[in-house]
Amino acid sequence: MNKKQQFIQGFQHGIPIGLGYFAVAFSLGVAAKHAGLNAFQGFLASILNNASAGEYAGFTVIAAHASYFEMAIIILVTNARYMLMSCALSQHLPPTLSLGHRLLIGHFVTDEIFGITIARPGTLNPYYTYGAAIFASPAWAIGTALGIMAGNLLPLRVVSALSVALFGMFLAVFIPPCKHNPVIAGCVISGFGLSYLMQHLGKWYPFFGTISGGTKTIILTVLISALAAVFFPISEKE
Amino acid sequence: MKNNIYIYIAIMTAVTYGIRVIPLTLIRKPITSKFIKSFLYYVPYVTLAVMTFPAIMDATQSPIAGLVALILGIGAAWLGAGLLPVSVICCITVFALEWFLL
Numbered sequence: 001m002n003k004k005q006q007f008i009q010g011f012q013h014g015i016p017i018g019l020g021y022f023a024v025a026f027s028l029g030v031a032a033k034h035a036g037l038n039a040f041q042g043f044l045a046s047i048l049n050n051a052s053a054g055e056y057a058g059f060t061v062i063a064a065h066a067s068y069f070e071m072a073i074i075i076l077v078t079n080a081r082y083m084l085m086s087c088a089l090s091q092h093l094p095p096t097l098s099l100g101h102r103l104l105i106g107h108f109v110t111d112e113i114f115g116i117t118i119a120r121p122g123t124l125n126p127y128y129t130y131g132a133a134i135f136a137s138p139a140w141a142i143g144t145a146l147g148i149m150a151g152n153l154l155p156l157r158v159v160s161a162l163s164v165a166l167f168g169m170f171l172a173v174f175i176p177p178c179k180h181n182p183v184i185a186g187c188v189i190s191g192f193g194l195s196y197l198m199q200h201l202g203k204w205y206p207f208f209g210t211i212s213g214g215t216k217t218i219i220l221t222v223l224i225s226a227l228a229a230v231f232f233p234i235s236e237k238e
Numbered sequence: 239m240k241n242n243i244y245i246y247i248a249i250m251t252a253v254t255y256g257i258r259v260i261p262l263t264l265i266r267k268p269i270t271s272k273f274i275k276s277f278l279y280y281v282p283y284v285t286l287a288v289m290t291f292p293a294i295m296d297a298t299q300s301p302i303a304g305l306v307a308l309i310l311g312i313g314a315a316w317l318g319a320g321l322l323p324v325s326v327i328c329c330i331t332v333f334a335l336e337w338f339l340l
Contacts, residue, residue, distance in 0.1 A: 016322075020321045020322040023322060023325060024325055027325075037243060041243055041247065045250060045251075048250075048251040048254075048255075049254050050254075053285060053289060054250070054254055056289070057289065061246070062241075062243060062246050068241065068245060068246070068249055071249045071250065072253050075249070077285060078285050078289070079254050079257050079258075080278060080281045081281055081282030083257045083261055083278065084278040084279065084281070085258075086259070086260070086261035086262045087261040089262065090261050090262050093262070102259070102262045102263050103259055103262075106255065106262045107255060107258065107259070109258045157299070158333070160297075160298045160300075160303075160332060160333075161329045161330070161333035162329055163297040163298060164294055164297055164298060164304060164311075164325075164329055164331075164332050165326075165328065165329050166325075167290050167307075167328060168321075168324040168325030168326070168327065168328035169321050169324065169325050170286040170289065170290050171290065171311040171315045171324050171328070172315045172319065172323075172324040173282070174282070174286045174287055174290075175311075175316055177283065178283075179316060183280075184280070187280055187284050187287065191284050191291075192287055192291040194288075195287070195292060196291060196292045216288070217288050220284065220288045221284045221285045224280070224288075225277050225280040225284050226277060229276035229277040229279075229280060232276070233272050233273065234272075234276045234279050
């Protein structure tokens with residue numbers, strides 16, 4: 001397939017992804033508005049980041065007026081999975097692929113675009129990625145901006161319902177692997193339990209109350225993932 | 239102290255882009271450390287789980303509606319529903335329950 005055919009196929013595969021992004025980004029916009037971002041700032045954050053969980057975590061940092069350092073750490077942790085995906089993707093690129101293409105593909109490593117690109121047979125043609133991203137990425141950014149704008153206009157009960165869309169998307173990512181991998185299931189259950197415990201310890205002991213949501217996410221992610229990695233190292237095929 | 243939103247966005251962007259592009263440009267060999275590979279493998283699932291619960295109960299007006307949306311969302315994802323269907327199921331659950339609860 002030539003560049004144009006690759007681009008068109010990527011574009012076709014990107015349409016359902018973009019529609020899903022649009023709906024979820026709308027609920028992300030509600031969180032962004034809560035953090036004090038205007039529609040332009042939300043658009044900017046989304047077009048530059050292309051990251052659901054990372055942006056959501058970032059907006060909670062902004063809402064808490066936490067430090068720039070905490071922002072860097074929370075983004076590093078919530079987006080650490082992209083590093084793993086990029087490592088995997090680097091093995092699928094033609095060795096001769098120019099630096100410019102590598103720099104551009106890197107911007108579009110999201111859960112979904114990574115998912116469809118890694119499933120391509122053979123080495124990856126960058127134009128496939130561009131085709132997928134050209135609809136999906138603006139849909140994400142425009143959805144965020146509209147969420148910020150319409151969050152004002154919609155009734156409270158509609159905003160309340162939309163605010164769980166993002167969590168629904170998270171569930172669709174981390175629940176299916178639990179069926180086949182008991183270690184991941186264990187990680188998820190301990191994550192739920194410890195997260196709940198830490199939030200409630202804050203009500204009883206002032207020390208825990210000073211830990212922000214972002215810091216809690218970092219501490220629990222590093223702790224649980226490290227323990228899982230020590231006791232249940234993955235086998236080569238994973 | 240009120241921090242600047244544009245600086246926050248710049249930090250988010252720089253860190254996110256660095257995470258994505260460094261492996262693609264610099265790491266030409268596979269990672270060999272079994273611990274780091276395993277750690278990176280578990281990180282996304284744990285992060286998302288920690289961010290989902292109990293936060294989903296604080297996002298809605300009624301915590302019970304959030305909890306039921308979580309349970310039904312887990313059920314739908316378990317049965318193989320994709321990104322968009324699971325999100326829609328969670329939203330409808332909250333909308334319907336809060337209609338009666340509030």
